[in-house]
Amino acid sequence: MTSYLYELPTTGAISFSDVCVDPTATYITDIADTTEARANLRVALKENKRTDHNEKDYLRLVKVLDDYIPRLYGLLGCIDNAEMSLKAEPIFSWRTTLSSNLFHNSPRISIPTFATETVFTLLTYAFSISNLARAVVHSLGRYETERGISDAERKAKDERLTFAVTLLCKAAGLYEHVGKQCLAEWEKERDRVVSLGISCPRPPDLSREVVIGLSKMALADAQNLAIRKLLSKAAFENTITPGPPLPKSHPSPALVAKLHLECVSLYSSARSLVKTPGASKGAVGGSDETGEEVAPELRRYLADEIALHGALARKWLGVDAGEHGGTSKGGVAVGFLAWAKKELEELRSGHLSGGVMDNDREKVMRERRKARVQEELESTNTFLVGYKRMNDTMSFQPVPPQAELQALIPAGLLAVAVKPYTRPVPAFGPGSVEYTRRQAEELELLSSETAPDTASPSSPSVSGASAKSYAGAEAYY
Numbered sequence: 001m002t003s004y005l006y007e008l009p010t011t012g013a014i015s016f017s018d019v020c021v022d023p024t025a026t027y028i029t030d031i032a033d034t035t036e037a038r039a040n041l042r043v044a045l046k047e048n049k050r051t052d053h054n055e056k057d058y059l060r061l062v063k064v065l066d067d068y069i070p071r072l073y074g075l076l077g078c079i080d081n082a083e084m085s086l087k088a089e090p091i092f093s094w095r096t097t098l099s100s101n102l103f104h105n106s107p108r109i110s111i112p113t114f115a116t117e118t119v120f121t122l123l124t125y126a127f128s129i130s131n132l133a134r135a136v137v138h139s140l141g142r143y144e145t146e147r148g149i150s151d152a153e154r155k156a157k158d159e160r161l162t163f164a165v166t167l168l169c170k171a172a173g174l175y176e177h178v179g180k181q182c183l184a185e186w187e188k189e190r191d192r193v194v195s196l197g198i199s200c201p202r203p204p205d206l207s208r209e210v211v212i213g214l215s216k217m218a219l220a221d222a223q224n225l226a227i228r229k230l231l232s233k234a235a236f237e238n239t240i241t242p243g244p245p246l247p248k249s250h251p252s253p254a255l256v257a258k259l260h261l262e263c264v265s266l267y268s269s270a271r272s273l274v275k276t277p278g279a280s281k282g283a284v285g286g287s288d289e290t291g292e293e294v295a296p297e298l299r300r301y302l303a304d305e306i307a308l309h310g311a312l313a314r315k316w317l318g319v320d321a322g323e324h325g326g327t328s329k330g331g332v333a334v335g336f337l338a339w340a341k342k343e344l345e346e347l348r349s350g351h352l353s354g355g356v357m358d359n360d361r362e363k364v365m366r367e368r369r370k371a372r373v374q375e376e377l378e379s380t381n382t383f384l385v386g387y388k389r390m391n392d393t394m395s396f397q398p399v400p401p402q403a404e405l406q407a408l409i410p411a412g413l414l415a416v417a418v419k420p421y422t423r424p425v426p427a428f429g430p431g432s433v434e435y436t437r438r439q440a441e442e443l444e445l446l447s448s449e450t451a452p453d454t455a456s457p458s459s460p461s462v463s464g465a466s467a468k469s470y471a472g473a474e475a476y477y
Contacts, residue, residue, distance in 0.1 A: 002368050003134045003168060003221035004301050005053075005361050006127040007106060008061070009120065010045045012093030014038065016075060019090040027078060030428040034075050037068040045124070053364055058132035065125045072121060074426035076114055081430045089113065089193060094120045096203040097127075098210060098294055109201050112193050115186040119178055119206060122421075126174035130218060133167035136160055137225065144228075144235040154232060161229045168222035169419040175215035177421035183208050204274075204294045213273030215418065217302065220266035222416045224309075227259050230415075243382040244390075246323055253323060255413070257316035262412030263309040271302035297362040304347065304369060308376075311343035315380045317409065322387040330387065330395030335405050337384040344377040 016035045022028055044064045048056055078084040090113070095106045143149055143157045183206065190200045204210045234250040246253070274294045318336030321329040348370065391397055426432040 002137055002365070002372075003130060003224070004217060004298070005134055005365055006131055007097040007295075007361060008045055008048050008127055008131070009095040009097045009106065009124055010049055010108075011042050011095070011120070012108070012110075013042060014090065014092060019087055020075065020079070021085045021087055022078075022083075023085070024083075027084065027428060030071070030074060033427075034068075034071040037064075037071050040064050041068050041121075041124075053361070056131070056135070058128050058135055061128045062125070062132055065121070065128060069121060069125065070424040070427040072118065073423060074428040074432060076118070077426045077431050078429040079114070083429060089196075089198060090117070092117045092120070094205075096205045098205045098298065099203050107203075109203060111206075112198050112200055113186070113189040115182070115189040116206075119182050119186055122174055122178050122182060123205060123211070126171045126178070126214070126218075129167050129171045129174070130221070133164040133171070133221075133225075136164040136167070144232040145239045146236075147239060149236070154236065158229050158232055161225055161232070165222045165225045165229070165416060166419070168218050168225065169416055170421075172215045172218035172222065173419040173421040175211050175218060176418055179208050179211035179215060183211065207276070209273045209276040210294055213270040213276075216266045216273070217270040219416060219418060220263045220270065220305065223259060223263050223266065223414065224305075226415050227256065227263075230259075231256065238379075242379065244319075244322060244386040246319070253316040253320035254410075257313045257320060258410060258413035259415055260309045260313035260316065260412075261409070262414050264306055264313065265412050267302050267305045267309065271299065271306065274298060274302070297365075300362070301365060304366075307343060307347050308369070308373065311340045311347065311380075312376060313409070314343070314405075315340035315376070315383070318387070319383055322383065322390070327395040328397065330391035331397035331399045332405070332408065333387040334384065334391050335399045335402075337380055337387060338399070339402060339405060341377065341380050341384055344373055344380060348373045348377060 014035075016031050016038075017028075020031055022031060041064050044061050048058075048061060051057075075084070079086065091110050092112075093108060093110045094116075095108045097106045099107055140157050140160055143154065186206060190202070193200050230251050234247055237247040237249060241247070314336045318333045318340060321336060322333035325332060350366075426435075429435055
């Protein structure tokens with residue numbers, strides 16, 4: 001069980017001192033530090049691209065982004081609050097890794113406005129977090145099937161799996177934030193610069209539908225890992241005694257089926273959304289539109305996951321019928337398991353998603369899925385043989401047709417939730433800790449300066465009282 005492996009973008013260099021004007025010279029150091037933080041991001045992304053898959057350091061990349069994003073928001077806050085101005089419209093160069101083109105390499109495009117920088121930076125952050133979660137899972141191996149693992153070791157690895165689930169839920173929140181908020185701002189900025197005659201391309205990476213689709217995919221990947229954690233103890237016991245009956249520690253197979261069905265729903269929604277930009281390919285849009293589709297390996301990944309989780313849902317519905325349905329459900333158990341076996345065999349042969357693998361990254365994903373499909377196929381066949389024998393010798397129930405079985409499939413169940421993204425406190429400028437502290441000090445100073453003025457009306461009465469104390473006071477002749 002794994003998640004999608006993103007190709008991370010690279011970006012061109014930019015110096016913020018060349019585009020930002022600081023009239024009071026208050027933020028000269030902060031502008032330089034922000035330029036340096038972005039340069040660090042650029043270097044880290046380039047190094048990541050040159051490194052082999054198994055040696056990529058996604059945690060370092062996440063830390064670099066954690067340093068840059070608050071500085072970027074500080075810069076934006078200063079511009080929005082007129083503490084800085086722009087010398088000219090900034091142009092940012094990014095490689096669009098979600099785009100498909102003739103040569104199957106990621107094109108680099110130049111797009112204006114700071115809104116573009118915000119979107120691409122947060123997308124890169126979400127990609128990095130997703131890949132970090134994948135690296136964490138890969139480091140665990142198939143620990144739940146290791147016969148020599150202790151209960152304490154298994155629980156420790158379960159916790160690491162939970163950490164990966166949390167990372168994917170965080171990534172889902174980031175995609176949702178970009179899709180619902182950042183891209184709305186980008187659309188406004190795009191309309192503004194286009195009205196000024198500035199070209200502003202719209203690759204799939206800047207499509208709301210695609211980004212919301214990525215949020216649903218990240219949530220489905222998180223649910224996929226949550227299912228694995230739920231089954232970890234039972235998987236260990238199944239390794240020792242495979243097939244029916246289920247061990248007592250095994251969660252409800254009906255529950256497991258519903259969790260897989262929700263994965264199907266999420267992956268299906270994601271696939272529909274990421275295919276949306278392709279429908280407008282060649283549509284009216286002039287040179288500002290790229291006319292590109294989402295990269296085919298992403299669409300194939302979603303198609304394969306839909307097929308896999310659909311098959312696993314039918315597997316566990318069959319197991320539930322065999323374990324808890326009594327003799328009357330013997331035919332239903334065989335029917336669902338035979339259906340699941342057929343779909344897993346088709347998925348193993350690669351007939352469902354089709355297409356030729358474009359790159360090593362997709363090859364890695366497909367090889368890991370193939371190993372999992374083979375494992376699930378063997379497990380499904382073991383249950384099928386067991387329940388078929390029971391039905392043939394004890395229950396003697398007919399196997400329902402597929403259409404009848406389809407009517408028995410329940411709705412899915414979601415076990416994870418999107419972790420909403422909260423913008424970090426700006427590193428400087430309006431909203432930052434230093435800026436708030438400075439404002440508080442200025443207000444305190446202002447109040448202390450006005451304090452004597454509030455007491456001054458009482459001064460004449462005091463001096464008047466002392467004046468009246470001499471003999472003949474107010475006795476005017």
